[in-house]
Amino acid sequence: MSGHAVPADISGHMLDLDEDDDLDVFSKNTCLTDEGPVPNSPSSMVNQYRLEDDEEQQDANAKDLFISVDDPESHITAIETYIMYRVVTKTTRSDFDSSEFEVRRRYQDFLWLRSKLEESHPTLIVHPLPEKFVMKGMVERFNDDFIETRRKALQRFLSRISEHPVLSHSQHFKVFLTAQDLAPHKKQGSGFLSRMGETMRAVANSVRGVKDRPEEFEVLQDYVENFSSKISSVDKVTQRIIKEQREYLDELRQYSSTYAQWAGSEENLSEPLKGVASCAERCCKETEERIQHLSEVLVPALHEYVLCAETLKAVMRRRDNIQAEFEAKSDALASRRSDLDALQDEVDELADRMDKSNSALHVDWSRWRNAMRTDLKAAFTSTAEKNVEYYEKCLAVWESFLVSQRGESISQRD
């Protein structure tokens, strides 16, 4: 492979199909297959490694809260149409009144839960919810694929919360899972006006800016920005691949039918032509499955982390605000003479809040990184496996055609 410099800014080069920039060959051997013999079947080796992976997962957490989201039901009123999902919880936790709960929740309810969790824990990384609307494409709000995709994402959301050492013990979370009617709980808590006040303060603080981010959070800020841009790019590339695959599939179908048409005009050639037509058709089927796998496995995983990137940015902003508030009050303390005691108390409180927020983020950040690696690794590996399977199957299709032709030519010669 020829070496080219990796472009610093890829945005201009994005999706430019005609450029063939090759990357420098990086021969670090963390790939386990670099040493040792090449196995006979890639699938068998993949299976072997998957087993090891599962064991790792099982050691990680002893789950005591199991949640599922299913059974979407349409509700139609005079004003609106919406979907209600069934949320079933099974738990062994002592602070729950029962071991099993079943409630009905709509998307708005999930939004409420999430905003409550973020409010109570501003520097924890709360898993994102699927988006309110799907802008691109012509997806109807209530078509089956959309609902199913959303359902899966909602379930993942609750599952993530349930695994979180802090968030899973939130009172709001418990209420969400157990209360038959969520409405009265929604009315409680900080009202609209106080939220407004908070937002304005936050804006004011962010305008002021933080003086000195601790090193750890500088690094984090940097990472978040880069990660956000990279994951968005991967997401875009994946969408583009799906689009190209679909267009390829359309042409391949025509290819197959043209061979079949030709077979109709021929005598001796009819059989091999039909064979090629059938091979092409089967490759179409495999391509379809490959596309479906991408849409169902890789795209949702990437998309979730695109949203995560936004969450991380918000968390960083909130952490910065907390520090900014503390710094503002500290400055005030330093400059004013009067009312020192009251100010001092406020400053101490804010310092405390800042320290707690920073450590919370520190711990959660580590958690998040592990989860991200696990999730994306799984998604990429699954995609790679599927690709291998695709080529194995196509290979088999053409080999069987070859066998049929050679067998026939041998018998013709006899």
Place this chain on the structure above:
Amino acid sequence: MIMADSGSSEEVAVIGNTDITSTESENNIINTMVERGTSLLKKMEINVAEAEKRTGKNTVNMQETYTVYLIEIRPAESVTEGGTPAAPDTLWRRYSEFELLRTYLLVTYPFIIIPPLPEKRAEFVWHKLSADNLDPDFVERRRVGLENFLLRVASHHVLSNDKIFFLFLTEEKGWREAVLDTGFQDKVDSRLKSVSAMLRVKNPDKRFTALKQYSDELNTVVSQLLRVRARVADRLYGVYKVHGNYGRVFSEWSAIEREMGDGLQSAGHHMDTYAASIDDILEEEEHYADQLKEYLFYTDAVRSVCKKHELMQYELEMASQDLAYKKQQKEELVTGTVRVFSLKGMTSKLFGSETQEQRESRLSAIEQSIEEGVEAVMEKNTECRDFVSAAWEDIERFKEQKDKDLREALISYAIMQISMCKKVWPSTLFRTSFCFQYKH
């Protein structure tokens, strides 16, 4: 097949009768035994070895760039010995000279399906492939196509014996004059003639009609196949190249990750390899497209033979019709009845009948004319019959060749697909799946 308009049946021969008569034909080719392999190829080995660019002034005194191809002739025995093979005889030819040769063959052997030349301009191209005639890949594929053409002609038991063809291979300078001297250009049937023949022939030979229809169908379907193949190639190219974009992103992403970094870097590298592999894959597939194109162009040659037959048939029908008309005229003259309108008949009615002398001279003129007509019909009949017999022999040969060649092409296409699948997964995607198996 009986002529519809015949008077008496004995002068009109049955067309399409495959009984071989002893009539000699000027071509001297029909009824010869077909040997396995031609004597020409037993004597010599033919290659189109190279291509070179030349510049020169053309007929309107303008500077032009064109490509010439090197034809190499080696005596057949020289290659089999252990020592160095003898130096070949060589000469340079350009594409237009090949075209001239082919036109000559078309006119001289209208009952043979003349092998086609590789395309004049690149067609059915997918987007990355250049449509420029001077593009080196196009020139290379054309070189292969020209060699294929020469071998097809050299292995044809009729065409390989042609003197002009031999001169084409051996006489660089004098060839053009020799081919023009044959006067073949005068024998070219006008388009108008063949179109009117197509429209007015009364008793077309069913076999030729069926063949023409098959040829048209084949032309249509192979054209469509080539078009779709080009589109499929385009799309496949797109899929592979977009994967290359992963390469760039993964590499940059790896720079900000610790534990995942190496895995991402490797994955990115393999994505690039994957994306680059499509160029070779599609290059190979062009060879398959060329095999299909050869048979696409063959359909034109088949059509030519059918058209020539139509023309002959038409001319025979015209000659028979003419004869029948003359006989009718004679009958009228003898019996005195007017069944066929003639100016002479009308004027004699109006201005009085002619003298006995006049009548007798007219009668002998008509009888002379009838004799000539009978001969003409017999000639045309023989011509037609010989043509049909020779043509069908070549058509059967062609059908066998076509079935065999295309079957081989389909098999090699399958082999190509298999090698493409094998090329991809072991090195690239297989490893990609393991690049993420890192230890935390």
